[in-house]
Amino acid sequence: MNPKLLSAAAAIMRYVTVTCQPEKPSGRDRGSFTIRSRRLASCTTVCCSGSEPRATSKTGEKTSSGGKASPPRCNAIKKFKLPDGSEYYGETRDGRICGQGAWRSAAGETYVGDWMHDQFHGHGRYTDADGNTVEGGFEQGVLNGVGTYHYADGRAEVGTYARGVDTGEGARSSGVFKHAPGRDLRTEASYGEGARFSVVFRLSPGGDLRTGVDTVGDLAQSAPGECTFQALCSAYLRVGPLPAINYGEKSPRFRGCVQHLQVGTYARGVDTGEGARWSTDRALAWRMRSGEVAGEISLAEAETIASSLGLPVPESIYELDQAARARLRESVASLKEDSVPDFDTYLPATSLDGKRSGALIAHSKQPLVDVAACDAIIAECEARAAKLGGWTTERHENYPTTDVPLQRLPRALAWFRKSLLPDIAFPFLARAFGFALPAEEARIAFRVIDAFVVKYDAAAGQRLLKPHRDGSVFSFNVALNDLGQYEGGGTYFQQLERAGDVNGAEEGSLRSPQGHLLAHSSALLHGGHPITSGVRYILVAFVTVEGTYSEWAYRFYEDVRDRDKSKE
Ligand SMILES: O=C(O)CCC(=O)C(=O)O
Numbered sequence: 256m257n258p259k260l261l262s263a264a265a266a267i268m269r270y271v272t273v274t275c276q277p278e279k280p281s282g283r284d285r286g287s288f289t290i291r292s293r294r295l296a297s298c299t300t301v302c303c304s305g306s307e308p309r310a311t312s313k314t315g316e317k318t319s320s321g322g323k324a325s326p327p328r329c330n331a332i333k334k335f336k337l338p339d340g341s342e343y344y345g346e347t348r349d350g351r352i353c354g355q356g357a358w359r360s361a362a363g364e365t366y367v368g369d370w371m372h373d374q375f376h377g378h379g380r381y382t383d384a385d386g387n388t389v390e391g392g393f394e395q396g397v398l399n400g401v402g403t404y405h406y407a408d409g410r411a412e413v414g415t416y417a418r419g420v421d422t423g424e425g426a427r428s429s430g431v432f433k434h435a436p437g438r439d440l441r442t443e444a445s446y447g448e449g450a451r452f453s454v455v456f457r458l459s460p461g462g463d464l465r466t467g468v469d470t471v472g473d474l475a476q477s478a479p480g481e482c483t484f485q486a487l488c489s490a491y492l493r494v495g496p497l498p499a500i501n502y503g504e505k506s507p508r509f510r511g512c513v514q515h516l517q518v519g520t521y522a523r524g525v526d527t528g529e530g531a532r533w534s535t536d537r538a539l540a541w542r543m544r545s546g547e548v549a550g551e552i553s554l555a556e557a558e559t560i561a562s563s564l565g566l567p568v569p570e571s572i573y574e575l576d577q578a579a580r581a582r583l584r585e586s587v588a589s590l591k592e593d594s595v596p597d598f599d600t601y602l603p604a605t606s607l608d609g610k611r612s613g614a615l616i617a618h619s620k621q622p623l624v625d626v627a628a629c630d631a632i633i634a635e636c637e638a639r640a641a642k643l644g645g646w647t648t649e650r651h652e653n654y655p656t657t658d659v660p661l662q663r664l665p666r667a668l669a670w671f672r673k674s675l676l677p678d679i680a681f682p683f684l685a686r687a688f689g690f691a692l693p694a695e696e697a698r699i700a701f702r703v704i705d706a707f708v709v710k711y712d713a714a715a716g717q718r719l720l721k722p723h724r725d726g727s728v729f730s731f732n733v734a735l736n737d738l739g740q741y742e743g744g745g746t747y748f749q750q751l752e753r754a755g756d757v758n759g760a761e762e763g764s765l766r767s768p769q770g771h772l773l774a775h776s777s778a779l780l781h782g783g784h785p786i787t788s789g790v791r792y793i794l795v796a797f798v799t800v801e802g803t804y805s806e807w808a809y810r811f812y813e814d815v816r817d818r819d820k821s822k823e
């Protein structure tokens with residue numbers, strides 16, 4: 256991601272001195288930027304009124320954690336548009352960007368923080384259009400010093416970065432990678448419990464891209480030297496096997512997330528010291544050395560690395576805050592084993608030790624999410640799709656859905672973390688699958704690894720989702736619109752179809768009215784039943800359980816899958 260910083264800063268550099276059209280200085284109007292930096296806010300209101308020069312930051316904080324420059328003196332707050340459609344709001348000096356300010360590109364990237372000579376310089380936070388964020392010290396447009404990455408898929412990394420590691424032509428622009436021949440591009444991915452692999456993209460001196468699975472060391476695929484991220488991913492996907500995944504069957508029946516593939520060390524601003532990386536669910540951690548994964552480590556070791564860098568363990572984008580966690584703990588503790596469940600169950604099963612029984616599918620009898628919340632999510636999705644070029648169709652391996660990931664929907668994501676997970680979905684999972692879980696504490700040990708809104712449209716785009724198994728332990732979906740808005744549809748389960756119409760399931764499909772929640776073991780063969788008219792929206796989430804239970808999760812998944820397959 257960081258090479259983008261270079262091109263972004265360079266683009267500004269080219270335009271700002273020549274063409275910027277400053278609007279009336281206005282110290283308080285922050286335009287439409289989301290300004291997250293407290294320092295910026297204090298600067299705009301306190302330090303930089305009119306043309307008063309500013310000697311030091313009012314907060315007394317260091318200007319940069321990596322850059323050595325003394326704090327620049329600003330002389331005006333300006334807001335302007337650049338010819339490429341990007342916008343800047345903040346301090347300037349002699350017609351150049353200098354001091355503190357916020358920038359947003361037409362594609363949706365943002366940078367909030369310190370600037371000098373039209374470049375990111377000092378302390379700042381850059382977010383690319385996919386929601387990947389890096390926060391730390393910058394020097395002349397590249398990350399320098401200590402920094403924290405938050406990847407859009409939820410993984411995070413801390414490390415020490417230094418300038419001057421020139422790896423050639425590395426640059427990422429609008430999803431296109433240009434590579435220096437001979438340079439290795441390494442990616443690695445996590446597919447939930449015990450399911451991980453890494454993959455290398457290697458360029459031959461002739462510029463061909465070769466991809467392969469790291470553990471196999473066999474670089475089999477070749478593609479042109481310049482390709483999109485998607486092409487990188489599909490090049491990998493054609494290479495095929497998921498070496499450590501061992502879910503027993505190869506795709507195409509496995510639905511995982513292409514999004515989990517991340518390109519690492521590939522351009523300037525490379526991390527040069529020791530760092531740590533975490534998986535999305537924070538169940539796994541790796542030691543990072545000079546931008547390379549240097550082996551898996553315990554969570555405690557990763558925490559030690561972070562604190563030696565003076566950084567906290569990065570929070571997961573799906574993490575519950577303290578208050579939400581306390582509510583969840585309380586509501587799960589008060590669950591009564593013998594009360595009548597307010598959900599229908601399907602596919603009876605026993606726990607792995609055979610001592611408790613329950614079911615693998617649970618469907619709420621009542622709406623659990625109110626109409627306003629459902630409508631707001633659909634509206635946010637459609638607004639975002641209209642503004643930023645549509646729904647994604649390529650995030651999931653083999654079984655893509657037309658979806659928008661929740662990290663691109665800030666309001667929906669906040670609601671999901673603060674309300675849906677702790678107050679509705681996790682208690683529901685605890686209740687429905689408590690029989691299968693290996694310990695009491697496991698009832699509050701759920702972790703989301705991916706969440707997104709899917710749109711099925713009978714007239715255009717996706718009408719159905721073919722049978723598959725998800726790459727998580729439990730999956731749930733919330734029906735976001737009313738049954739009257741489409742015909743057909745619903746969540747299909749092969750076993751329900753085989754068993755005949757169980758409990759109102761038609762052709763094996765459970766049709767949920769708006770606001771209802773349907774949760775199931777991810778290992779069941781299931782899909783999106785075809786819709787024949789209208790539009791269907793659902794919110795889908797893939798859930799694992801905390802690392803302590805990974806052994807259990809692995810066995811549970813295999814057990815369900817094997818029994819499911821034996822019924823095929
Ligand atoms: O359409 C449905 O109800 C199922 C969706 C699903 O299985 C998925 O997105 O993985």
Ligand SMILES: [Fe+2]
Binds near residue numbers: 723725730
């Ligand atoms: Fe699924």
